[in-house]
Amino acid sequence: MIIVAGAAWWWLVLVYLMFGVGIGASRPCAQVLLVNLLPKEALVAGNGAMSFIDNLAAVILPATVGVLIILWDPVWGILIDGITFFCAAIFTASLPDMEAHDSDEMLTLRAAFNGMAVICRHPTLTLGFAATLVVNVLCFPVFLVVAPYAVSARFGDAMWAICLAASGAGACIGSVVTVLAAGHQRLNGLAVISGLILSAAMVLLGIAGAAWIIVLGAVLVGFVEASWLTGWATSMQILSPQNDLGKVVAMDTFITNGAYPFIYLGSGLVAGVVGYPETLIIVAIICAMGTAGVALASALQASGSGRVPK
Template sequence: MTSESGGGLLRSRDFRLLLSGAAAGQLGAQVTLVALPLVAVVELDASPLQTGILTAAETAAFLLVGLPAGAWVDRMRRLPVLIRADVVRALAMAALPLAAWAGVLTMTQLYLVALITGVATVFFDIAHQSYLPSLLPREKLVAGNGALETVRSSAQMAGPGVGGVLVQVAGAPLALLADAVGYLLSALCLRGIRTPEPPPAPATGEPLRAQVLEGLAFVFRNPALRMIACSTAVANFFAAMLTAVQTVFLVRVLDLPAGAVGLMLSAAAVGGLGGALCADVLGRAVGRARVIWVAPLLTGPFALLWPLAGRGAAAAWFAVGEAVVFFGAVVYNVAQVSFRQLLCPDALLGRMNATLRFVVWGTMPFGALVGGAVAGAYGARAAVWLCAAGFLLVPLPLLLSPLRRLRDLPAVPVAG
């Protein structure tokens, strides 16, 4: 573990590389957030249900391999897992523009690439959240997570706008090359990290099923983690609904061109960047545990601005709602991820993160399918209304949890 004390995190060369890799990967991924559904909607004339299936394919991996992935990650050094996942995602995304140039691109291929990149993302995300505590001292985890969220939100702010411009200028399939390049750059940055990573715990001969159950038990026996899982699962269900229908809503209902769609989606990242920059200050002022429920309680109602958006200047209501809701979401994420990392022993980090990911991301395929089905049956605006109403439910489990009685984060891990 590094021995930083008091100085800025950016003095650490290896943490700078971790941040640079996150920026490159996220920038490419955010270009894809615009380009992939536009390939489906504009190039392949996909229906709302098909865009819902596409979004579901991107997140289905958390249901398929989410739980065992955590046990596998706990058996391995995490940095090599991150590098391999980036390489797989780069190769998968590069296949799409090649198929488009050859004139053989289909929705089936979009579904397949979304599923492959989703599986790689499962391993990447679990390993990434489990790796940070081996790179930074415990007292710097909140600041480290805040820095990662700042870089991620900056990439998310720029990515959709860049993606929209690339789609208008070069076409949606070619814009997907930016994602492949981003993943490759991320892999190169991660490969340059030199801080020794502690070896995984020695193999105990315990079967995979027992190790998975140990991670499940750790999460669900802890009432605070249980309610964090429930709240985040609700948020992700309705966020996936929005992701599935927002391109159809912006293009076919609000009549926005590709460039404007990118800028509209960048509003979420502007809010997210503000949340990342303010998360540490708000945590100190409000309480690092208390802010976990305060943030979604105060910002969630702004989701009601999404369906109020109209053509012309009234489209700005969608952007305002995105900015405020995602401000709160990032403050919440920095606080709750830090809470989880501080609460959990190192040997269980992979399985704890995998369990949480399985639960909170496992709702997303269903949300995407429901969003596509509702938009297909009743129109995209009706689906967006349902998404907005759903965000009002997010803070309820947190308000019923022990987090309401806590001000700050735990000082030491609890027993597994």
């Protein structure tokens, strides 16, 4: 509505800041809420369902709101998006409150940062967090910032809208596959596979000359995003002590989302110097190197415990 009304730019910055605060607060709350509502064996299905519904909108909205953007003006698409958030807020406010949870622990900033200590004490969580830095922190922001320019320069603006819808479809598929394959039980293997697929997807987006290959790259990015985040979220819920789960998820959110502005800025600066397709190739190489590091750490971890890595 601020964009439609033509308000000053700083209003838009303020709104996006508030939006980021809401996202940062909602993720830990949603993770803890699922643990309180579902048994452990159903957590992966709950996370998969949330991811599926969330990404289904990425398929439907480009096919509906996208028509309004093309026929009229982009601000109408943003306005409709804002209305959906408003409706979601009203629905959330109407939900009944849960019983208060009493705790003897003081809520302090130091207590919140204890989530990192919990992650470092558990080998699987440590490896999963490292994979998250490669897959989630590095590659996904670059896909959103750099890929639009690389794709639009070769195939036009409409192709990027198709890529977003394709990414949403891939995410829906990834959510279902992770649930059916119980990917959270093989987190180390899921991390390596996700990194390799994402590296290949970045290469396709950077150098492919055919439209269908570009769309395939977008599908693979969405597939990895949903499958990894579903598996990683479930692993945090199962492996973290119940009293520390909120701290673990909050620290994961703080580190990953806190790094996004620097990734956005850095990838934009690099792309301005070397070019957008070249930046995607560079990210693919870094992602492959990071994945190799995760695979090596997984193998060393397994050899130290005397078992084969999953």
